Amino acid sequence: DAKTTQPNSMESNEEEPVHLPCNHSTISGTDYIHWYRQLPSQGPEYVIHGLTSNVNNRMASLAIAEDRKSSTLILHRATLRDAAVYYCILSPGNQFYFGTGTSLTVIP
């Protein structure tokens, strides 16, 4: 399995930036890095993905290390609705390997 390692949990104050780290030291050259999040009692939802270059979208930014062995999901201003489990996933093709993710708590 293409393995990722994430902290089990993190906390952030509302309206502050959040940096969610992910290690993927065994990544291969063709693996994309995907981030999904799962709100309580819901299916996961897409956040962002990238290959080598940093990526930005309306939800978040993805910073990928030059050696691609780690990446960081950046939420620029955390809101209470961002409280969820965030999964960092490698996709060697169509098999998506989710780890246990990081549970983000947002403190009002």
Add this chain to the structure above:
Amino acid sequence: GAGVSQSPSNKVTEKGKDVELRCDPISGHTALYWYRQSLGQGLEFLIYFQGNSAPDKSGLPSDRFSAERTGGSVSTLTIQRTQQEDSAVYLCASSSTGDPHNEQFFGPGTRLTVL
């Protein structure tokens, strides 16, 4: 319907019985994925369909598990002779093409409880 739908939403069965779980993907989506999420765990990839074909079935945990997709649309995941360790939420996702980097849209899941 706008999103991926799954039925039933909850299923309670007795050990040894067979169950069928259904997934209706977003209309026009050619790729369909099945995952399993045990309590407090991340998602475990089970199988992927491109059209009606499943190029890789290696994620299925045992030969009691099978899946099919007909008409490039609805998919059914069948678990034969259910065991208590099969208890989990089974999630289905669809994607507009078979490109693995396309966004996957997830359904709400089927919670399976095996007594």
